[in-house]
Amino acid sequence: MRILHGLKISLLVITIVCSCTIYDKIFDNPVDHKANEEQGIGAPTLVFYPKTQTVTQTDSILIGSFIVFKEDSTKPFSGIHLQIEFPNELMELDTIVPGIFITDTSQSTPLFTYTYDDNIVDLYAYFLGTVKLDLEGTGHLADLIFNPLTTGNDSIGYNLSECIIVDHEDAQIDINGMRGAEIIVQ
Amino acid sequence: MLLSGIASAFDQEATYLVLNHFDKPLAGIDRSLIDNFNNSTFNFDSSVDALFEDIDDHDNPASKYMDDIKDLGRTHNVNFVLLNRIQHSGDRLIMEGLLFNTRSGGLIHRRKINLKNYNNGLVNELSLWVGKTKNQVQKGWEKEREAILFLNPEEISYDKTPIGAALRSLAVPGWGQAYSGNTLSAGLWAAIELSLSLAFISSYNNYDSSAKSYLENIKLYDATDDEKEIADYRDSAEKDWDDHVLYSKLAITLAGTTLTGWVSNSIHAWIFGPRPYTNIYQKGMPHSTLPKG
Numbered sequence: 001m002r003i004l005h006g007l008k009i010s011l012l013v014i015t016i017v018c019s020c021t022i023y024d025k026i027f028d029n030p031v032d033h034k035a036n037e038e039q040g041i042g043a044p045t046l047v048f049y050p051k052t053q054t055v056t057q058t059d060s061i062l063i064g065s066f067i068v069f070k071e072d073s074t075k076p077f078s079g080i081h082l083q084i085e086f087p088n089e090l091m092e093l094d095t096i097v098p099g100i101f102i103t104d105t106s107q108s109t110p111l112f113t114y115t116y117d118d119n120i121v122d123l124y125a126y127f128l129g130t131v132k133l134d135l136e137g138t139g140h141l142a143d144l145i146f147n148p149l150t151t152g153n154d155s156i157g158y159n160l161s162e163c164i165i166v167d168h169e170d171a172q173i174d175i176n177g178m179r180g181a182e183i184i185v186q
Numbered sequence: 187m188l189l190s191g192i193a194s195a196f197d198q199e200a201t202y203l204v205l206n207h208f209d210k211p212l213a214g215i216d217r218s219l220i221d222n223f224n225n226s227t228f229n230f231d232s233s234v235d236a237l238f239e240d241i242d243d244h245d246n247p248a249s250k251y252m253d254d255i256k257d258l259g260r261t262h263n264v265n266f267v268l269l270n271r272i273q274h275s276g277d278r279l280i281m282e283g284l285l286f287n288t289r290s291g292g293l294i295h296r297r298k299i300n301l302k303n304y305n306n307g308l309v310n311e312l313s314l315w316v317g318k319t320k321n322q323v324q325k326g327w328e329k330e331r332e333a334i335l336f337l338n339p340e341e342i343s344y345d346k347t348p349i350g351a352a353l354r355s356l357a358v359p360g361w362g363q364a365y366s367g368n369t370l371s372a373g374l375w376a377a378i379e380l381s382l383s384l385a386f387i388s389s390y391n392n393y394d395s396s397a398k399s400y401l402e403n404i405k406l407y408d409a410t411d412d413e414k415e416i417a418d419y420r421d422s423a424e425k426d427w428d429d430h431v432l433y434s435k436l437a438i439t440l441a442g443t444t445l446t447g448w449v450s451n452s453i454h455a456w457i458f459g460p461r462p463y464t465n466i467y468q469k470g471m472p473h474s475t476l477p478k479g
Contacts, residue, residue: 022431023401025427027424029410029411031411031412031416032407032417032420034420050408050411064411137413
């Protein structure tokens with residue numbers, strides 16, 4: 001009986017020790033420039049948030065487009081041209097709305113327009129602030145809303161070779177990386 | 187009360203002067219000597235109070251009383267002087283025997299034993315000693331001494347056993363030591379194991395809260411697209427991650443130490459567990475050459 005008691009205590013200790021799991025240190029938010037750097041993607045970066053989403057066929061797909069700068073090396077910008085490729089057999093574009101960053105938290109109305117053809121969306125925006133010429137730092141550029149067409153999964157991404165960011169003097173700012181997003185329609 | 191007796195024993199080859207020095211009156215001791223050694227003659231005299239009390243205070247006890255021994259030899263016309271000294275200590279007897287040669291006056295044989303008293307043990311041990319000096323040991327005396335041993339050891343049952351102590355300590359650290367009567371080590375083991383266990387529990391709780399906090403912060407980090415919130419949650423999650431690793435290692439180390447200590451405590455209880463006493467019979471002096479004759 002006493003041996004059993006001792007064994008129970010030993011088992012309890014072993015169980016507790018085994019339950020001391022060391023979790024993986026995973027930081028993978030696309031809007032986090034450190035997480036992007038850890039994946040070898042330099043800033044400034046064009047990203048989508050969230051990086052993965054699962055929806056049903058009756059849901060809308062809302063994807064945010066962001067520009068991510070490193071904290072200590074931001075560059076002011078005014079205009080953007082984003083070319084976005086999406087799987088048009090999986091979903092169709094519903095609408096695109098300006099992000100909170102490009103509207104300076106709804107204080108200004110930017111020049112904001114887009115065109116799309118098949119699976120490519122071209123988005124043009126220009127910041128039109130009343131007190132400043134440029135935007136600076138990481139921020140929300142636009143929200144893209146899609147409607148699912150069928151079930152399946154695919155990804156949406158930027159065509160970096162066509163994406164352009166300029167400052168108020170029309171000087172181009174280099175974009176060093178992009179991150180797409182995965183959409184799963186169930 | 188101190189009793190001293192002088193007896194003279196004569197046999198055909200060697201003559202002995204026997205001096206008995208007892209701390210209590212021992213009825214029938216003189217009679218037993220006469221009966222056991224009937225080929226010898228004994229004379230008893232109680233006029234002497236103390237004999238060679240300080241023999242161990244000298245560097246060379248064997249030669250300390252050479253002149254006195256020679257005098258006794260000449261006075262009583264004997265070859266040897268045999269001194270028997272008996273003290274009672276609780277249920278034990280401390281018996282000392284000294285055999286002197288009256289020709290040289292030196293101490294030629296000495297015996298000192300400490301043994302548990304047994305039935306008629308005193309008379310029997312005295313007979314054994316005197317018999318040994320005279321080479322007249324009877325088998326019956328040796329058999330009687332064996333009475334202090336258990337005749338049927340297989341029938342001995344122990345109320346307390348080392349394995350009992352070990353099992354108790356395995357159940358509760360220190361219990362086995364307390365069961366063996368070692369209260370100090372019982373307290374020490376209990377305190378050590380309690381401290382280790384508390385330290386382990388504390389480390390595990392810290393690990394658990396750090397791990398939960400890490401998972402919560404990771405969830406919040408993933409759920410926001412606000413740059414500032416992302417930085418804050420990431421900082422908190424990184425700190426929680428470092429803490430959960432630290433406390434996990436600490437908890438594992440402490441758990442290992444606690445477990446090792448627990449088992450060691452049980453082994454200690456077994457090693458120092460209750461065992462039967464083995465000092466029933468203790469010989470104080472080595473044998474020397476017995477006188478011939």
